Amino acid sequence: MSLEFELLETEEFASLVTVASYFVLISVIKKQELIELKEIPQDNTLNEILSLTSWIRVYTSLLFTITAFTRLEEREKDIAAGTETGSIEPNINISLGAFISLIGAFIIAVGIQQRAQEAHGGIIIT
Helix, strand or coil: CCHHHHHHHHHHHHHHHHHHHHHHHHHHHHHHHHHHCCCCCCCCHHHHHHHHHHHHHHHHHHHHHHHHHHHHHHHHHHHHHCCCCCCCHHHHHHHHHHHHHHHHHHHHHHHHHHHHHHHCCCCCCC
């Protein structure tokens, strides 16, 4: 199996997991709406599920970031070896964007986890 094929499989897996986590997120939001409308009782496990889905998105963002930087490395090697021409600038931008998304997903996950812990009277991560 080629490296590119492995990277594509990793991206496919990360994409599927991301989509699944968004379906769970939609379900949590719908339940929160019912709680707000007083149609179902308060459920603190929703906060925990929301926290879990946010950490799953951190994991998938990490996978996307790793694949982007791997492609950047490979492109640099190919250009240096003379097997490819062109610029590495697009790969740099993709890698940087993936890394910034990872940082954003991490910060969001920390905030959501803090909210979940507040709801349970737990220790808040600072």
